[in-house]
Amino acid sequence: MNENLKKLNIETPVYLCDLSKVRSNLNLLKSVAKKSGAKILCALKGFAFSGAMPLVSSELSGATCSGLHEALYASECGFKQIHVYSPAFKESEMEEILKVAHHVVFNSVSQLLLFKERALKAGVSVGLRVNPESSASPVEAYDPCGRFSRLGVRESALKEALGEFPNLLKGVEGLHFHALCEEDAESLERVLEAFEARFGEFFGGLKWLNFGGGHHITRAGYNVKLLVKLVKDWREKYGVEVFLEPGEAVGWQTGDLVARVLDIVKNERQICIIDASPECHMPDTVLMPYRPRIKGEVAMMDFERAKFCYLFGGATCLAGDVCGVAAGFEEYFFEREICVGDLVVFEDQIHYSVVKNTTFNGVALPHLAVLDEDGTLRYIKKFGYEEFRRRN
Ligand SMILES: *Cc1c(COP(=O)(O)O)cnc(C)c1O
Numbered sequence: 416m417n418e419n420l421k422k423l424n425i426e427t428p429v430y431l432c433d434l435s436k437v438r439s440n441l442n443l444l445k446s447v448a449k450k451s452g453a454k455i456l457c458a459l460k461g462f463a464f465s466g467a468m469p470l471v472s473s474e475l476s477g478a479t480c481s482g483l484h485e486a487l488y489a490s491e492c493g494f495k496q497i498h499v500y501s502p503a504f505k506e507s508e509m510e511e512i513l514k515v516a517h518h519v520v521f522n523s524v525s526q527l528l529l530f531k532e533r534a535l536k537a538g539v540s541v542g543l544r545v546n547p548e549s550s551a552s553p554v555e556a557y558d559p560c561g562r563f564s565r566l567g568v569r570e571s572a573l574k575e576a577l578g579e580f581p582n583l584l585k586g587v588e589g590l591h592f593h594a595l596c597e598e599d600a601e602s603l604e605r606v607l608e609a610f611e612a613r614f615g616e617f618f619g620g621l622k623w624l625n626f627g628g629g630h631h632i633t634r635a636g637y638n639v640k641l642l643v644k645l646v647k648d649w650r651e652k653y654g655v656e657v658f659l660e661p662g663e664a665v666g667w668q669t670g671d672l673v674a675r676v677l678d679i680v681k682n683e684r685q686i687c688i689i690d691a692s693p694e695c696h697m698p699d700t701v702l703m704p705y706r707p708r709i710k711g712e713v714a715m716m717d718f719e720r721a722k723f724c725y726l727f728g729g730a731t732c733l734a735g736d737v738c739g740v741a742a743g744f745e746e747y748f749f750e751r752e753i754c755v756g757d758l759v760v761f762e763d764q765i766h767y768s769v770v771k772n773t774t775f776n777g778v779a780l781p782h783l784a785v786l787d788e789d790g791t792l793r794y795i796k797k798f799g800y801e802e803f804r805r806r807n
Pocket of ligand 1: 458460461479500593595596597627628629630660661662663664
């Protein structure tokens with residue numbers, strides 16, 4: 416890959432998405448949809464890479480959006496069905512949302528009371544997000560069912576509200592939960608048990624259930640068979656449509672962040688300063704935290720082969736802006752020496768990294784490019800000073 420990129424004379428930093436890999440993720444998701452009858456939506460929160468959207472919108476059933484901006488984007492990208500959920504909708508944005516949305520999911524009893532009639536009048540299918548109080552998230556920041564979570568209505572709160580507003584669920588066509596993060600179908604099975612135990616009494620008369628995101632369907636080894644079985648069973652048992660809304664699984668391992676070594680300094684270790692920044696361009700490696708893989712690095716078990724050791728830091732003034740620091744392991748090992756001007760390819764940086772990046776410290780945003788299915792390199796967007804200027 417590095418040799419190829421060198422030949423292509425690639426401009427760095429750049430997020431480079433391989434459309435043939437997006438295609439193969441979509442093929443897997445489509446086969447899940449076909450076998451199970453699930454409707455699969457792309458969660459734009461996790462994957463909204465413009466260069467891949469024509470493909471994604473044509474192959475999946477729709478998009479799930481976290482508010483007005485993602486909804487407008489979904490509409491612009493031609494998604495067939497647009498679902499919108501937000502922890503709290505703004506009065507001033509509701510009208511525009513209802514113009515493009517097919518489904519709207521409210522997060523609380525109060526928001527449902529505030530907007531339900533308006534949504535129904537607009538002909539939009541109304542849902543309520545509930546908190547199944549069961550999840551297996553690896554990190555607290557990614558656990559929507561944790562203590563004090565603001566995401567979704569708890570069983571106790573819903574029952575209490577129904578005492579006061581007996582017609583609360585009248586007109587509501589679906590229930591939604593989102594409780595998973597990078598998880599297998601076994602975790603979904605456990606959450607579904609909790610969801611059914613707490614909210615099963617409300618399923619009668621519903622048109623749809625939304626099992627949220629966090630299904631790591633495209634990861635090697637994911638139990639696709641179990642997922643298909645669960646969706647089928649639930650569709651048959653309750654006579655509902657089932658929606659899945661993965662983000663990460665759509666963009667999983669579909670591309671890289673390509674950077675270049677600007678300088679190499681020494682302080683006990685050799686430290687490469689690169690034109691990408693973990694803090695700005697790979698923020699999930701800091702929050703999750705995890706250590707991004709670099710193409711060509713020697714795997715941990717082959718330590719003996721490693722002749723060279725490097726750290727990789729951004730060209731920012733943040734001391735901790737070093738790859739792998741948050742995960743507690745910042746040394747990378749290589750068989751070959753790295754030199755100034757070399758390309759460094761951080762693997763799997765297309766989902767979440769792109770939607771979350773920043774211009775902190777005035778660093779340039781990585782360009783966006785795709786490798787088309789025939790292997791040609793195509794720049795989608797190039798960013799410069801203007802991005803920083805506009806945001807400050
Ligand atoms: C984040 C999110 C998703 C997508 O989650 P992934 O882990 O990227 O699959 C789907 N639905 C909701 C409500 C979310 O908040």
